[in-house]
Amino acid sequence: MAIETKNVKLSPIQNFYSNQSIFITGGTGFLGKVLIEKLLRTCSDISCIYVLIRPKKGEEIEQRIEKILDDAVFERVKREVPKYRHKVVPMLGDCSKPDLGLSEADKNILISDVSIIFHVAATVRFDEKLRDAVAINIGGTKEILQISRKIKNLKCIIHVSTAYSNCNRKDVDEKFYKPPITGDDIIKLVSSLEDDKIDAITPTLLDNFPNTYAYTKCIAEQVVLQYGKDLPVGIYRPAIVISTYKEPLEGWIDNIYGPTGALAGGGAGLIRTMNVDKNCIAELIPADLTVNALIATAWNVANNKNEAAEPPIFNYYSTWNRAFTWSEYMNLAMKYGRRTPTTRSIWNYSVTLAKNPYYYRLLLLLLHFIPALIVDIGLLASGNKPRLLKAYRKLNKFAAVTAFFSTSTWNFSNNNIIALWNSLSSKDKELFFFSMNDFDWDDYMKKCIGGIRLYIFKEDASTIPEAKKRMARFDFYHQIVKCVVTIIGFLLLYKLSMFILSFGIIGGVSTISENVIEKSV
Template identity: 55%
Template sequence: MTVIADELTPVERTPIQEFYAHQKVFITGGTGFLGKVLIEKLLRSCPDISTIYLLIRSKKGKDVHNRLEAIFDDPIFELLKKEQPKYRHKIIVVSGDCSLPNLGLSSDDKDLLIRETSIVFHVAATVRFDEKIKYAVAINVSGTKEVMDMCRAMHNLKSVIYVSTAYSNCNQLTIKEEFYPPPISGQNLENLTATLDERRLDDITPILLGDFPNTYAFTKAIAENTAKDNGKDLPLGIFRPAMVISTSSEPIQGWIDNVFGPTGGIVGAGAGLIRTLNVNSDCVAEVIPVDLTVNALIATAWDVANGKNVASDPPIYNYVATWENKGLTWGEYNDYALEFGTRTPSIRSIWCYVNYTTRYTTLYNLLTIILHIIPALILDTGLFITGQKPKLLKLYKKIHKFAAVTSYFSQNTWNFHNANTRALWDKLSPEDQKNFFFSMADFDWRTYMERYISGLRLYIFKDDPSTIPAARKRMAVFKIFHNLIIYSMLAIAIWFGYKFVSFVLSLGQSAETISISENSIVR
């Protein structure tokens, strides 16, 4: 039962609701995937919250107010609008940019935030794996330092949570809930990127990264220590979520608004474009639902505020899929995606849903030639002949670049410790465990994956459910042609193999005949 704010008394509030009652929360990254769900959940489940300040920058010709209005047009806010119709007056937008000094804030807005804010969620980051090092440092490292500096001036601050990633220290195969020495200090890295031009930085990026797979993980590792060093004596916590994908159940099932990480591979396969992936099917897929992730994030701020900084370092919470259970493997992830993707295919797909995975890079490269490059070359040639612009080879170049930067995470399994996160779950009251559910102990992956794939069809492909029967018929036709092509290629390969073996055997027989003839002559 939902209780509206006017009826909610302190006695009726849960401990977490009591913590957020009358508080003023500052959120960076509120326009992003995780940020939207965080805003929605706070407003709906903590109805006595006073104010949410959102840091938003102008983008693509839209000012901050237009971008704010666009946020609330999203389907995930429909339930909030029904349950809390007066929520809008609690949202205040401040114009800024985490990649700029002082977060790009005006002096008045900065003074307002310092004076009023009591809880901070620093969510903003560039999540592109192949981001230029200069920009990745500006937003992930420098932006974190600016947030911590501003927090130090906040007199009413109860809790500040820096949202990192479970893969911030992915060069370690065992990742504990503790800080790891950074590969370089944040200050030295900022000085380096400020001194060198972009071309020179691009040249030395591989050297800087060392055993880190990309600029995202590299800068996040440094940013964690930047938060710790610049957040001394602050009520600070570090939240490390794994790969965040669609909602599980609230506010709606299967909602997602991006194709980052593993979602990109599933969407590409569902579109009929990606037919092979470089994946180790036995490795664990550390994917987590965004609604459960946000529930855990909200709880960490409450826990940090109650912790009174008893530890020497800020607490770290690894939020991952593997609790008592072994989690989902990439093989299971792809099998579920194929099963449910075939059952409810997109009407927009250009080919049937197939996905041949292999852990072997050489075999994967061969499969990309057969399943991606050759078909793209044939179709692009047809487009060129008919006077149209070729586009498939260019598209596959982007797809293969995406596959190259994500394969690292599907080829390894990490041992994540999560004692702090599990202890936090145990601290929650029964009411808070229900309202802010985030336990992954007995998670139903099959049901979740079905919702996930249905959500991709609805929110990414924008397909109406009424088109499912037509899409199935279309997919069946594609499947027939696909099998004809595959079996024809297999038959041709067998024929060539047979001819090659026959040729080799004939050479051997010829050589034997010549040898016998030579021996006869000698005798």
């Protein structure tokens, strides 16, 4: 049972978390790790963090949690709060199963001990099979809420959704929108059909939603509205979460999803073009600021529970007082990527953004597939296994499912998140900073590129001089290739123009001949 305490040395948010037991789903993911670390380090008086984990790739939950806590992201908390390890308790479970796959004993622990819940778990694969997306994103949300009703000392539940849960509309306010189908109905539907039948009707069900992720996250919000009645629940909608800015490490990242993957692929010389509208807004948010806002959101919901007719919704995105475009994002990435290249690159760093899908496909052919074909032929000839075409097919598939978000702009409102920021004490604003007003994107991108180099490519600063020499050689070769391609292009254009001209002359002669013949007759 949580014991209420008040420490004048602590901030209001720290006092809220003091002596509380927290349950987190999705704690093994990128955002979940940052959340756990921040809570342990900044709210060190918490009693316990229960983390829902399932066995994976032959590793039991104890092994998985040990591996997570050995990650570089936990180095700072190890120094500052060395006696934290016993507070992180793994619980065997699975969001896609009834009762989250929890044993009766673990379920009873949650019911009697937990007071704060962060439901972060979701399948974020855009091309996930509908059955799996429904089971995790919708079914898991329903199970969380049903278990929450039994918890004795519940203070709040925060359901982590996405700013793109209603991406089928251009204006997205901090409110509920009618879903395409209810959670209960879609669960019944997928449970009554075979996989091939579900696959066949998926495009019809999605309608104007771009993928199963956005579709199921939209329906999950309806589940919160339906099953969260009279519960202290709130919905947190972050935009595209990318590497940390300052905490606990600058530029920390552990995956190559979304925009991070584009930067890593570009830095490696692999990605040469992307289907992006450079003038569209890039709603990107650093992971550490995202987690700070999430932690503050729980405090707010607990303090204002049951005051509104519906659970509050918090849209957290980057455009507060200034928009940041994809063009700016890529230009800054290029700026710092070329200053600190990687020795892992296979070609120089140069990415062309293409808004028009036909132009993009042409660039794919010229910059990805033809070079890949040439390289793979060379690999085959030398007795090696071809692999570049296969890699580009995967990249192309990924690009196809993300283009919707890089070629569109939405109008989000964020009155609730602004009000939350303004309600924080000065100490909490310092401890849990999340304002995007006048955000320094230049400084952030410098740290972001450095983080990709260190945590994705596993290279420290000592390799930069060697990488610069390598990049200079690639730049030289690239210029030669451009010259050759340009010359070939001019030659082909010349041949084509001569053909057209000769065709026109022949046509003209034929016409004159026909006229002469007609007059003669």
